[in-house]
Amino acid sequence: KGLAFLNYGNPAQAAEAFEQAVKIDASQPYVLNNRGKAYLELRRFKESLEDFNKAIAILPSVPEFHINKGRALASLGSFDESLDSFNEARRQAPSDASALKYMGMALLKLNRLPESLGSFDEAIKLGLNDKDVHIGRAKACEAMGKKEEAVRSYSTALDQDVTDKNAWYRLGQLYLELERYTEADNCFDRALDIDGTNPAIWMSKGLTLEKQEMLDDAIGAYDRAIALNSNDKEAWKRKGSALLMLIRPEQALRAFEHSLSIDPYFEEAIEGRKRAEEDIRRTKIEDYCRSILDFEYTHGRPVTKEEAFRVCGVPYVFLGEVMDYLSGREAVSLSAMSKEDFEKFERISREILVNTMEKRDLANYGLRLCDISVNFPELRIASAKRVLSYIQAVEENDFSAKVTDPHIDPLLRQAMDLSNDQKNVLGLIRNLGIGVYQARQLVMILQTFQGAGFETPSIRIGSIVNEGYGEYVPYDESAAQTRPQGRQEGRASHGREDEVAEEQERPRRQTTRRAPRRDEEHEERPSPKKPKSRKVDEEESEEDVQSDLVGRRCLFHGGVAVTRCKKCKAVLCRECIRNSDRCPRCNALLSGEEDVAEKKPRHKPRQQIEELEEEIDEEEPDVEEESEEDPPLRKKAKKKEDKGPDFFRL
Incomplete structure (x- = not known):
């Protein structure tokens, strides 16, 4: 029984x-x-x-x-x-695990936390799945700072008994310390469902709601705790703090006074009462400032002291303080500003400027504090003053065109696509959706694109090109490398005398047209045509230069093109023609006249030359088609007496 x-x-x-x-x-x-x-x-x-x-x-x-x-x-x-x-x-x-469970609890009371945790773990290993074991283990982990393990142990205990309000309450406290406010709020709700008459749980719920910035709900939770225990000074103090954050200083002052009536030496309540009194005075000053700014916005001029007193209704005891507050400037440092504050000021400044530029000529009249307070009534005067100081700090800041921010390139490309009348600070703010700081930075960078371009370095090399023992003839490596096989076989079939003569003629054939001898002129040249006058040629040349060479640069010096070779069509600059009258590429005369060699090289016998030309004509039909401007590879030459060694061979 x-x-x-x-x-x-x-x-x-x-x-x-x-x-x-x-x-x-x-x-x-x-x-x-x-x-x-x-x-x-x-x-x-x-x-x-x-x-x-x-x-x-x-x-x-x-x-x-x-x-x-x-x-x-x-x-x-x-x-x-x-x-x-x-x-x-x-x-x-x-093997009896119950002894380990109670031993762990005793060790926990003695603050022998590691031994206590070991006893609970050993009891669980022996198969004791008891709620008290998991709760005891959670308390040991919580005391040792292992909050995540404590959360798991409390959750395991609540899986076995969901009606344990103390376990729900302790679990909610752990979530609150871990800043997991949503889970904490749920735990406190479960505990209140079991027992809604516990003021401590209502206090914890109010603190959780306050952390989530749900201030009205937090004040309601504090009121429930006060209703269950009106002598709780902490509940009155927390309610006053929440009311201060809601900018309700009069109600906050009454809450702090209730807390001090319970404990007159409660330091936190004393500090809260001081803040409430200061906020009440600041709120009155802000209301008086707003009435003065409304007058200035309506009449388009600053208010006088008499108008502030008589028209705006500012009490004389507040008159001087209100005027000083309005004329004072808030200190804003761009370099010491955090990233969050910078982004907030950029967003607010953009909204203010976009809204105000449509109602006021900001370029000529500037931005006033009354423009902000009237168009944005939800913004406090103190916040409006800080935004105005931020815009002024950006205006006075010295921006540099050297920017390391990788996000500036997309904005810069979008800014370049705008029309020129929109490439200013206000235009960029309106079209790109950016703040005043980024807009000023972009304008500074855009100004760097207004200058002329730049020229690559170039030097004069006249002495290197023109001064030498013999005549300078550029060597075309590509033509030499693509010489047909038939020409090589033909050159090998002839003797050493033919090879020497061909080597003397090779540079001339590739780069210049050999001047015919007098005795060949009558045999090969057709009936002469009447040449154009030199004046007409110069006029045609000037017209070609003006149309073809715009924006072109010389390949030899990199300079701006002024003419081109009439033979090889190479683009030339002033440096190319400064100290020489010949083309640096093909060595032809720039005047267009025939190039008559001073010394005539030795030639092969006429019969051998004719045979060699027939072989070249049969094997190189493509070479003549590639360059219509190139002269014939070889003209027929009569046999000429040997005049001694040719020093141009050196």
Whole structure:
């Protein structure tokens, strides 16, 4: 009967039943143990300890008796003695996990946290999946700073018993410390569903809502806590702080005064009351400033002191302070500004300038504080002054065209696509959706594109090109490398005398037209045509230069093209023609006249030359078609007497 009452949670009736059994037979150790357990539930710790000692004296080999004795000692605050009882129980039953559970709790009370955590872990390994074990382990982890492990242990305990409001409350506190406010709010709601009369839970819920900037809901939670306990000074103080953040200083002042009525020396409430009084005065000053700015915006001129007093209704006691506040400038440092503040000022400045530029000529009249306060009434005067100071700081800042920000290139390309009348600060702000700082930076960079281009370095090399022992003839490597195989075979079939003569003629054939001899002119030249006058040629040349050479540059010096060679059509600059009258590419005369060699090289016999030309004509038809402007490879030459060695061969 006593065990039934004890199992159903009725320890008082269970104790009466066990007392009747003890009266019948006081030597029954299990009856004494059960009565001690009932006394333990009734918090009659000394009586329970006496029963456990009697049971152990009769039958000392039962581990449960030692465990219950340890529980009674721990309840009386004798944690060290309780550990001896738990160790004895473990010695008798090493696989009994209940002794480890209570040992871990005693070690937790003694602040022996690592040993306590080890006891709970060992009990779990032995298969004890008890809610109290996981809660004890969570408390040990929480005390050791292992908050994530504590969260997991509390969650495991709540999976076994979802009606434990204390576990929900402790789990919510952990989430609050981990700044996981949504989970914390859910835990506090679960705890309040179980017990909504606990003011501590309402306080924690209010703090969680305040962290989420849900200030109105937070004030409601604080009001519920105050309704359950009106003498809670912390609840009144927190409510006042939330009201200050909502810019309701009058109500906040009353809340702080309630807190100080409970504890006049509560420092946090004293500081809160000072802030509330300052905010009340600042709010009055801002209201007076707004009325003055409305007058200035309406009449288009600053207000006088008399008008501020008579028309705007500013009390005389506030008149000087209001005027000083309006004329003062807020200090804004661009270099010391955080990234978040910079982005906020850029966004607000853009909205203000875009809205104001349509109503006021900002270029001629500038931006006034009243323009901001009237067009943006939700913005406080203090914030409007800071924005105005930010725009002025950007105006006075010295920008550099050297920018390392990689995000500037896309904006710069978009700015270049705009029309010229929009490539100013206001135009960029309106079209690109950027702030005043970025707009000024882009304008500075755009100004660098207005200058002329740049020229690559060039030097004069007249002495290198023109001065030498013999005549300079550029060598065309590409033509030499693509010489047909037939010409090589033909050159090999002739003797050394033919090879020497061909080597003397090769540069002339590739680059210049050889002047015919006088005796060849009558044989090969057709009937002469009447040449054009030189004046006509010069006029035609000037027209070609003006149409073809615009924007062209010389390949030799990189200079601006002024003419071209009439033979090879090479583009030439002033440096090319400064010290020479010949083309640096083909060595032809720039005047267009025939180039008559001063010394005539030796030639092969006429019959051999004619045979060689027939072979070249058969094997190189494509070479003549590629360049219509090139002269014939070779003209027929008469046999001429040897005039000695040709020094041009050197």
